[in-house]
Amino acid sequence: MWSTLPAFLGACLLVAVSPGPSSVLIIRNSLRSRRSGMFTVLGNETGVFVWGVFAALGLTALLDASEAAYDVMRLVGAVVLVGFGIQALRAARRAGDLPLAEGPGPAGSAGPAPEPAWRSYRSGLLLNLANPKAGLFAMAFLPQFVPAGAPHLPAMLALAAIWAVFEVGYYATYVWGVARLKSLFARPGARRRLERVSGGVLIALGVRLAVEG
Template identity: 70%
Template sequence: MLSTLLAFLGACTLIAASPGPSTVLIIKNSLRSRRSGFMTVLGNETGVFVWGVVAAFGLTALLAASQLAYDVMRIVGAVVLVVFGVQTLWAARRRKGEQGQAEGWEAPERSAWASYRGGLLLNLANPKAAIFAMSFLPQIVPAGAPELPAMIALAAIWAVFEVGYYGVYVWGVGRMKAFLSRARVRRRLEQVSGGVLVALGARLALES
C-alpha cells in the first residue's frame, strides 16, 4: 500500500507540474492577493475531487463513450477559457488607460467566493479532467481493495496534495509581489496570461 501511495503521489506531482489553464488562472489570481490565489486553488481542487468521485461511480465512462457529450463539454470548456482570457486582456487594456505608467499599483481584491468559483468552474468545464480521472484513478487502486471507497479516498488525497503543490505557487507569487505589482510588469503578465487562456480555449474548441 505504501509503494502504491508513493507512486500515486509521484504521478500527482507530474500531473500538477504540467502547464494548463488552472495553473494560469491560479497565478493570475495570486497577483491580486494570496487569499484570491488560494481560494482559486481550493475551487480547482474541489473540481478535481468532484471528477474523482464521478469517475468512482463510473459516470465519466458515459462522457468517454458519447462523442456528443464530450463535444458539448469541450465547447463549454472552450467558451469558459476564452471568456476568462478576454476578461484578463480587457482588464490589462483598461488598466493601461486608467493608470498610465504608474508604479506600485495594487490590484483590486476579488471576493473569496469569486476566486473559488472561478477555479471550480474552470476545472469542471474541462472534459479532459473528467477523462483523465476515469483513466488514472482505477489504475492506482490496489488489487483486492474495494474500488468505490478506494477511488474516492484517492481523489481526496489527489485534491489535498494539489492544494499543497499549488499553494507553493501562491506563496511564490506573494513573495515577488513588490516586483509583480508594478503597473508595467502586471500589465505584461495579464496580457500573457489572457493570451494563453484564449489560445487554450481555441485549441480545445478546434481539436477533434
C-alpha cells in the same frame, strides 16, 4: 492502500507540474493577492475531487463512450477558457498604468480592489469542471492505483481526496512564490502586461480545445 500510496503521490506530482489552464489562472489570481490565489486553488481542487467522484461512480465513462457528450463538454470548456481570457484582457485595459501592488480599496488606493474570495473559488472550480479532459484523465488515472481486492468505490474516493489535497499543497507553493516575486512586478504597466499575457494564453488554450478532435 499504503503500498500504492508512494507511487500514487509520485504520479500526482507529475500531473501537477504539467502546465495547463488551471496553472495559468492560479498564477494570474495570485498576482492579485495571496487570498485570491489560494481560493482559486481550493476551487480548482474541489473540481479535481468532483471529477474523481464522477470517475468512481463511472459517470466520466459517458464522456468516453459518447462523442456527442464529449463534444458538448469540449465546446463549453472552450467558451469558459475564452471567457476567462477576455476578462483578463479587459482587466489589462482597466489597469492602465497602475502598479500590481495590493491597495486598501478603490478610494485613493495604489492598487486594484481585492477580488471577493467566492469569485476566485468559483473561477477555479468552473475552469476545472468545464474541462472534459480532466474527467477522462481521472477515469484513466485513478483506477491504476486501486489495490487488488480493495473495494473499488471507497478506494477511488480516497484516492480522489488524496489527489486533491496533494495538489492544494503543491499549488500553495505557486501562490507563495508569486507573492514573494510580486515586488518585481510592482512598477507601472506591469499588471497590464501580465493580464495581457495570461488572457492571451487562456484564449489560445480555449481555441485549441475547441478545434481539436
